[in-house]
Amino acid sequence: MDQRKNAGGSTSRVYNVDVERSSQRSVSVIESDLSNLVRLEIRRAMQEHNNTLEHDTNLVDLEDFAANTLPNKGKFDYRSTRCVFLGYAHGCKGYKEPSNFIEAQQEEEWRQAMKSEIQALERNGTWELVKAPTDKKPIGCRWIYKLKLKPDGSIEGYKARLVAKGYNQVEGEDYTDCFAPVAKAVTVRLFLAVAVSKGWAIHHLDVNNAFLHGSLKEDIYMDPPEGYEVKPGYVCKLRKSLYGLKQASRQWNQKFTEKLEVFGFVQSKNDYCLFTKEVFGGQVALLVYVDDILVTAPSESCIQQVKEYLHDLFTIKDLGLAKYFLGIELARSSQGLLATQTKYISDIVKDAGLTQATATNTPLPAGIKFTPDSGALLPDPSKYHRLVGRILYLGFTRPDISHAAQQLSQYLQHPCQLHWDAAIHLVKYLKGCTTTVALVSWKTKKQATVSKSIAEAEYRSLASTVCELTWISYLLQYLGISFPKPIPLFCDNKAAVHITANPVFHERTKHLEIDCHIVRDKFKEGFVTPTHISAKEQIADILTKPLTGPAFQFMKSKLNLLSLPPSSTCGGDVKMSVLCDHKLQSTGVETELVEAAATDL
Numbered sequence: 001m002d003q004r005k006n007a008g009g010s011t012s013r014v015y016n017v018d019v020e021r022s023s024q025r026s027v028s029v030i031e032s033d034l035s036n037l038v039r040l041e042i043r044r045a046m047q048e049h050n051n052t053l054e055h056d057t058n059l060v061d062l063e064d065f066a067a068n069t070l071p072n073k074g075k076f077d078y079r080s081t082r083c084v085f086l087g088y089a090h091g092c093k094g095y096k097e098p099s100n101f102i103e104a105q106q107e108e109e110w111r112q113a114m115k116s117e118i119q120a121l122e123r124n125g126t127w128e129l130v131k132a133p134t135d136k137k138p139i140g141c142r143w144i145y146k147l148k149l150k151p152d153g154s155i156e157g158y159k160a161r162l163v164a165k166g167y168n169q170v171e172g173e174d175y176t177d178c179f180a181p182v183a184k185a186v187t188v189r190l191f192l193a194v195a196v197s198k199g200w201a202i203h204h205l206d207v208n209n210a211f212l213h214g215s216l217k218e219d220i221y222m223d224p225p226e227g228y229e230v231k232p233g234y235v236c237k238l239r240k241s242l243y244g245l246k247q248a249s250r251q252w253n254q255k256f257t258e259k260l261e262v263f264g265f266v267q268s269k270n271d272y273c274l275f276t277k278e279v280f281g282g283q284v285a286l287l288v289y290v291d292d293i294l295v296t297a298p299s300e301s302c303i304q305q306v307k308e309y310l311h312d313l314f315t316i317k318d319l320g321l322a323k324y325f326l327g328i329e330l331a332r333s334s335q336g337l338l339a340t341q342t343k344y345i346s347d348i349v350k351d352a353g354l355t356q357a358t359a360t361n362t363p364l365p366a367g368i369k370f371t372p373d374s375g376a377l378l379p380d381p382s383k384y385h386r387l388v389g390r391i392l393y394l395g396f397t398r399p400d401i402s403h404a405a406q407q408l409s410q411y412l413q414h415p416c417q418l419h420w421d422a423a424i425h426l427v428k429y430l431k432g433c434t435t436t437v438a439l440v441s442w443k444t445k446k447q448a449t450v451s452k453s454i455a456e457a458e459y460r461s462l463a464s465t466v467c468e469l470t471w472i473s474y475l476l477q478y479l480g481i482s483f484p485k486p487i488p489l490f491c492d493n494k495a496a497v498h499i500t501a502n503p504v505f506h507e508r509t510k511h512l513e514i515d516c517h518i519v520r521d522k523f524k525e526g527f528v529t530p531t532h533i534s535a536k537e538q539i540a541d542i543l544t545k546p547l548t549g550p551a552f553q554f555m556k557s558k559l560n561l562l563s564l565p566p567s568s569t570c571g572g573d574v575k576m577s578v579l580c581d582h583k584l585q586s587t588g589v590e591t592e593l594v595e596a597a598a599t600d601l
Contacts, residue, residue, distance in 0.1 A: 098145045101226040104160065110145060113160035114227060117209075120315070121162065124212045127222070127236035138221040138235045139174075140165040141244070150324075153343065162225050164244035171246075174218055180249035183273035183289045185396055186441045187475065188326070189339075191274070191287045193440060194479050195296040196337045198282070202296045202330075203303050204322040207256075208315040210291030214241035214251025249290065256288065263309050270474045283480060294322060328397060338562075341397050342434045348390050349431045352424065359432030360425055361553065363404035364546040370407055374418035384415040387423050398435060399442045400556050401426060402543045406444055438560040441468055444543040455495035462489065462496060463516045466528060470518075473527075486529040489519075492538040500530040 098104035105111060121127070132138060141164050148156040169175055195202050207213075220238045224230045241251045257267060265275040265286060275286045282298040284306060293310075297303045310316050322330050331338040349355055378384055388408050395405055404426050411419045443464075451457035469487060476483060491497050500519045522528050541547065542555035 097147055101143050104143065104145055105227075109158045110160060113145070113158040114143065117160050117162055118225070118228060120209050121212065121242075124209065124240060126212055126240045126242060127238050129230055129234045130221075130237045132233055132235045133221060136219075136221055137168075138223050139168040140223050141225050141242075143226060161243055164220075164222055164238075164242045164248075166244045166246045166248075169220070169246050174220055175246040178246040178250055180253040181272040183287055184271055186472065187271045187274055188287065188289070188294075188396075189440045190472065190475055190479075191285065191294060191296070192330075192337055192339065194476075194481060195285070196332075197481075198298070200296045200298060201300060201303065202294055202322040202332070202337075203307070204319040204325055205293040205295065205307065205310065206317040206319060207291040207293065207310075208317055210256075210314070211241050211243045211245075211248040211252045213314060214248060214255050215239075216241055216245075216247075216251065218247075220245070252291075259310075259313050260286070263306075268475070268478050270471060270478060274475070274478070276478065285479060289326060292325060294325065326396070327393070339397055340434050341394055344390075344394065345430050345434060348387070348394075349427055352387065352427045354424070354427055354431060357428050357431065360428045361432065361549045362547065363401045363426050363429045363552075364407070364422055365425060366546055366548040368422060368546050370411060370419065370422070372411065372414060372416075374411075374416040376417050378415050378417065378420055381412075381415050384420055384423065385412055387427070388412060391423070391426060394430070398430075399439055399559060400435060400542065400561065401430070402442060402444050403545065435561045438562070441472060442543060443468070453495075455493055455499065458491060458493040458496035459499050459519065460516055462491060462500060462519045462530070465489065466519050466522050469528065470522070486523075486526050489528040489530050490533045490538070491530055492533055492535045494532055497530040497532045 098107070098110055104114065141162055144161045144163050146159045146161070148159055150156045192202065216238055222236045222238055222242070224234070224236055230236075238245075241248045257272075260275050261267065263277070265277045265284075268274040268276070273288050275288075277284045277286075279297065279302050284295065284297040284302050286306065287294045295303050295306050297306075307316065307318060311318075321332065324330065327341060327344055329338075329340050329342055331340075388405070391401065391405050392409060395402060404422070408419060408423055408426070447457065447460055449460070451460065466489070469489075473483070489500075491500075500523055503520070519528070519530070523530065535541075539555055539558045542552065542559070547555065
């Protein structure tokens with residue numbers, strides 16, 4: 001159980017309450033494998049509840065204790081239920097986060113975290129104490145507690161965040177605009193690819209209490225937080241933004257952008273979270289995702305100048321070389337950059353109870369078809385919602401599960417048993433191997449219009465692919481990367497290729513929207529060249545349909561994905577990695593699949 005000898009009594013009290021609440025029954029006997037001193041503490045605690053403590057010196061292995069049925073000592077009748085307690089946050093890795101202020105007050109670490117948060121708010125001048133207004137109702141606030149973990153699952157720190165109840169704000173009175181941009185996933189992957197291709201270091205910065213730096217134009221009053229002593233009748237008048245406010249992210253983004261432009265950075269017009277600054281020998285590139293920042297430059301001194309400038313303006317946590325960004329594990333070596341979500345996948349497998357399950361070789365069973373009435377409805381759809389949500393986030397580095405994730409997400413409203421079984425099948429596939437991505441952009445979605453022919457559907461998809469390629473080319477030019485033209489555009493429909501390369505206009509094509517003909521325009525400019533391939537070689541099929549094992553593995557091998565053993569973890573240098581392809585290619589008709597694009601790569 002717990003390593004602290006004086007904690008046995010309090011631990012047993014918590015265990016006793018948890019069991020009685022969850023089972024709606026009373027605890028009769030507690031068995032322990034602890035020392036005499038700790039058992040004495042537990043005995044005293046249990047006497048308060050008239051419970052019996054039984055000691056078994058054979059129960060010394062907690063894992064065996066949990067896995068095997070406890071020996072029957074004849075002290076339970078047939079109506080009794082056995083429960084096993086393995087410890088809590090101080091004795092195992094099943095860390096528990098407080099759900100409210102009262103629970104947080106029980107632990108010194110959380111009390112210190114709340115104290116640090118209040119001190120940071122006061123230093124920042126976030127509010128001033130004033131008498132409660134008579135013509136305006138203050139909004140509430142609450143504490144949110146989060147354990148910050150390292151990639152290996154150990155505790156990095158305790159974070160207590162004060163959050164305003166922004167859902168009580170009135171539009172037009174408490175706020176107007178609330179939109180704020182975030183970096184696109186394609187931009188993040190392209191940023192990493194460009195930095196690796198140039199051999200530049202990538203540093204990671206984190207802005208502490210980022211949303212607190214935004215200034216407010218509106219008068220907003222808030223109730224004092226729990227644990228914060230103020231005079232009766234007084235409330236907090238917010239002078240700066242606070243987490244939870246509708247406009248908090250917008251105000252922070254505007255403040256950060258203004259400060260970067262003062263320092264000489266230029267904001268990209270293609271992704272407003274990407275900035276560059278010209279320096280001797282190249283350029284400094286900076287990418288911001290809310291309060292997480294990536295910086296890369298030709299020299300360490302250039303990166304250090306950016307750090308010092310930001311440190312003078314905000315409270316910055318320098319995390320050094322990027323190793324863990326947005327839940328993605330990054331490992332750098334002389335051969336490239338390995339980007340995986342190993343720990344995230346491990347957590348999904350563990351939570352699904354599939355650590356001992358046999359892995360599958362495809363994300364979905366071949367030929368599976370989903371319908372809204374695929375069997376009985378799940379009694380508790382929340383489990384399905386949670387699992388699919390976590391799978392969708394894996395799409396950042398896993399193009400091989402794009403089709404499966406897209407199919408499963410269509411039935412969130414009324415999931416059936418077939419949908420749940422398919423989700424479990426996908427988790428088993430994830431358990432089999434960890435894959436790191438070498439692609440920059442891929443996409444699978446249903447077309448918004450009904451096509452009258454296969455050629456029309458293929459041509460519309462080509463238009464979407466060309467738009468994606470055009471946008472990526474702008475990003476590459478902004479980052480100083482050149483690439484060869486024309487870009488080969490692969491399609492497995494000869495009619496669509498013919499429409500692209502020739503000014504065809506007849507009864508079957510005259511109804512196509514003008515914007516679809518961007519494919520033809522870019523072909524004339526020499527930006528792309530349509531190329532026909534056989535359906536068997538169409539890599540985009542991996543994103544649009546469930547394939548058999550051999551066909552899936554063949555398509556997957558063409559994506560330049562690196563498969564790692566299931567036990568692999570990301571940390572330190574790696575012996576092998578995958579860089580992006582040397583050509584900017586687009587393959588896809590039913591979907592877009594764009595590989596990294598640069599001659600430097």
